[in-house]
Amino acid sequence: MHAAWTVKHKPRTLSAVVGNRETIEKFRSWVESWSKRIPKKRAAFLYGPPGVGKTVCVEALSHDLNMELVEKNASDYRTAEMVQRFAGLASQYGTLFGSRRLVLLDELDGVTGTADRGGIRAVIAVAKDAQCPVVLIANNSYNPRFATLRRYCLLIEFKKPTVLQVVKHLKRVCAGEEIEAEERALKFIAERSGRDVRSAVNDLQALAQGRNRLTYENVAWLSSRDRKEVIFSVMKTIFYSRSCAEAKRAVDATDVDPDMLFQWVYENVPYQLTHPSDLVKAMEALSQADLYRGRIRRTRNWKLMRYVYDFMTAGVAMAREKTKPSGWVPYRFPQRIRWLGQTKGERQMRSAIGMKIKRKCHVSSIVAVKEILPYIRIIFENNTQMRADIAKWLDLDDAMVEYLAHAKTRYLKQ
Amino acid sequence: MSYEMWAEKYRPQTLSEMVNQKEIVERLESFVKTKNIPHCIFAGPPGTGKTTAALCLTRDLYGTGYREHLMELNASDERGINVVRETVKTFARVRSIGEIPFKIMILDEADNMTGDAQQALRRTMERFTETCRFILIANYSGKIIEPIQSRCAPFRFTYLSRENQDSYLRRIIDKENVQVSDDGLDAIFEVARGDLRKTTNTLQAAASLGRPIDAETVYSVIGRANPIDVREMITLAMKGDFIGSREKLREMILKYGLAGVDIIRQIHIEIFRSGIPEKWKIKLADAIGEIDFRLIQGADEEVQLSALLARLTEAGHEMKRGV
Numbered sequence: 105m106h107a108a109w110t111v112k113h114k115p116r117t118l119s120a121v122v123g124n125r126e127t128i129e130k131f132r133s134w135v136e137s138w139s140k141r142i143p144k145k146r147a148a149f150l151y152g153p154p155g156v157g158k159t160v161c162v163e164a165l166s167h168d169l170n171m172e173l174v175e176k177n178a179s180d181y182r183t184a185e186m187v188q189r190f191a192g193l194a195s196q197y198g199t200l201f202g203s204r205r206l207v208l209l210d211e212l213d214g215v216t217g218t219a220d221r222g223g224i225r226a227v228i229a230v231a232k233d234a235q236c237p238v239v240l241i242a243n244n245s246y247n248p249r250f251a252t253l254r255r256y257c258l259l260i261e262f263k264k265p266t267v268l269q270v271v272k273h274l275k276r277v278c279a280g281e282e283i284e285a286e287e288r289a290l291k292f293i294a295e296r297s298g299r300d301v302r303s304a305v306n307d308l309q310a311l312a313q314g315r316n317r318l319t320y321e322n323v324a325w326l327s328s329r330d331r332k333e334v335i336f337s338v339m340k341t342i343f344y345s346r347s348c349a350e351a352k353r354a355v356d357a358t359d360v361d362p363d364m365l366f367q368w369v370y371e372n373v374p375y376q377l378t379h380p381s382d383l384v385k386a387m388e389a390l391s392q393a394d395l396y397r398g399r400i401r402r403t404r405n406w407k408l409m410r411y412v413y414d415f416m417t418a419g420v421a422m423a424r425e426k427t428k429p430s431g432w433v434p435y436r437f438p439q440r441i442r443w444l445g446q447t448k449g450e451r452q453m454r455s456a457i458g459m460k461i462k463r464k465c466h467v468s469s470i471v472a473v474k475e476i477l478p479y480i481r482i483i484f485e486n487n488t489q490m491r492a493d494i495a496k497w498l499d500l501d502d503a504m505v506e507y508l509a510h511a512k513t514r515y516l517k518q
Numbered sequence: 519m520s521y522e523m524w525a526e527k528y529r530p531q532t533l534s535e536m537v538n539q540k541e542i543v544e545r546l547e548s549f550v551k552t553k554n555i556p557h558c559i560f561a562g563p564p565g566t567g568k569t570t571a572a573l574c575l576t577r578d579l580y581g582t583g584y585r586e587h588l589m590e591l592n593a594s595d596e597r598g599i600n601v602v603r604e605t606v607k608t609f610a611r612v613r614s615i616g617e618i619p620f621k622i623m624i625l626d627e628a629d630n631m632t633g634d635a636q637q638a639l640r641r642t643m644e645r646f647t648e649t650c651r652f653i654l655i656a657n658y659s660g661k662i663i664e665p666i667q668s669r670c671a672p673f674r675f676t677y678l679s680r681e682n683q684d685s686y687l688r689r690i691i692d693k694e695n696v697q698v699s700d701d702g703l704d705a706i707f708e709v710a711r712g713d714l715r716k717t718t719n720t721l722q723a724a725a726s727l728g729r730p731i732d733a734e735t736v737y738s739v740i741g742r743a744n745p746i747d748v749r750e751m752i753t754l755a756m757k758g759d760f761i762g763s764r765e766k767l768r769e770m771i772l773k774y775g776l777a778g779v780d781i782i783r784q785i786h787i788e789i790f791r792s793g794i795p796e797k798w799k800i801k802l803a804d805a806i807g808e809i810d811f812r813l814i815q816g817a818d819e820e821v822q823l824s825a826l827l828a829r830l831t832e833a834g835h836e837m838k839r840g841v
Contacts, residue, residue, distance in 0.1 A: 374764070388828070391822055398818070402816065451772070464523070465525065466569045466590065467592070468592040468595045469595055475716070476719065486726045486727050487727075489521065490521045490722075
């Protein structure tokens, strides 16, 4: 119930993956060709921008063809030794239980640092001698470090799906969550995500969770063009005013939600005021503004709001003394709002698991999350037998097991 | 073979199985012999056997049916005064049936109880002494109010020695058939430092990799289990990368669910450990203290800690200029 929608509504079968039809067919026929004989290229290299369905596609295909998927996230396994350990798995086609095996090395971009050359060399060795289909995934296959590797791989490029294809997927998610959504709202989310399906689903969850209807008005405030211009002009006033009065007028002129404005200012301070002593003054002003917000919450005395405004407008404006003007620096959308949306499901999931651990391990759910969960995660990622037994022992549901075994850092990667 | 968390599977069941805290165990065993125990406070760092000792004591005292005579409450999850007024009182007032006339109430993480709840508890402890004995478990006994402390027998638990750790681990290693090299054991002790829960979890996580455990395995496990690197965050700020360090902070708070107070405590420790000029340590302590105070007043954790990171950024800048 609290899972991230990107995980919960991940396509389980290939036909549910949106976009890239021909690409997917090419990939499927390569994997299927293994059942006749070992093809010339023993590894496939899937590449393309984030959130277009590379990993999902591999997972869905292994499900459709009933293959055992052995998946490793390469950013965890960067050294040659780590990759070699993994290579052992690729050395046999069948598994003990008769099903065929598909080996996936995900997020290969993580193995490209100068310290990891051995890592790439080891991947090449795996690709050359594999006895079962090996799939490599990266965002950018043209990274020079992959030059040699590319020669041993079938290159398969994933492109961004169209807005309508993204909308199609969002509709499916909405149906699953029993949310009635306006087409226009979904289209807006799809466009804004830059056709990154994962990020679109994350945005959808942030905007729609807890509602049963999603209208265009619900989403349009996010960054519709006029809204953005209003915020931008307020920001410009705040960061460039030379007097308190001028800075304070910035908020009078608009009806921007003060909490929202605070987040905008807070996000952009370090980009606008780059000199450390200016930065300190501006952050101190925001800290004061925040203190007053707390006092208002406690005392319900809204008269104090004027001090919040003082600090977050004039306080920030007056901080500028030593920062040299350096041309136009674009204003950034508050990352914190995005993070909060994206990590909400994760936080809820963690505390639900904490409650399960608490029942067995004589600790509070808070201690469980902090001190026991991280170890369970490592165990779940590495040892399927222990995973099954501990999951049963703790009475974890499938979503929890999935979260612990695959949580990685995927939602936050971008 | 069945797996659960080894920390539970191998948790001692009786006092005689405990490998450490010999003096405490002896005294608790004498309570069992006389079938009488006072109210107790078990204080000490995590993973040193406080909860285990309380459970073992109860089991030794009542035998197999001990569950009927025991209530375990965790004050971090149920910290308010209503829990004391209702749950605790209801349990404490009813006489136990059997040879021993009192029941046992274990209040774990009792240092997280609110002041009000502790005051209420104090009266409950007094009124129902005949029917219920309390074992309060805490990391810091100082956070338990004086009147309660004076009604309890205090027991101070300390970190396990290397010998304690090894004798405990040897049993698990044999039973679970894992291979650990000597430098693996050294590494476990190095990272867990006598916290037996951490010790055991580290061993199990390392064992899950399915190969002999050496020092490197242990360190890689610990690295994965503690993605929270306060030191790295501080270094980034001091190097002038405020934006990067704020990003780390967000990760800690939003992704890993760390509490602001824990982060600031860690910052405080790290600053004094670091190699920065001595006079700066004091200057920064002042800044840290101020932000800590604001957090206590209920301000926003990320905003306040970011303000502190900005201070560190400025400090780094000035140190470079030799101010």
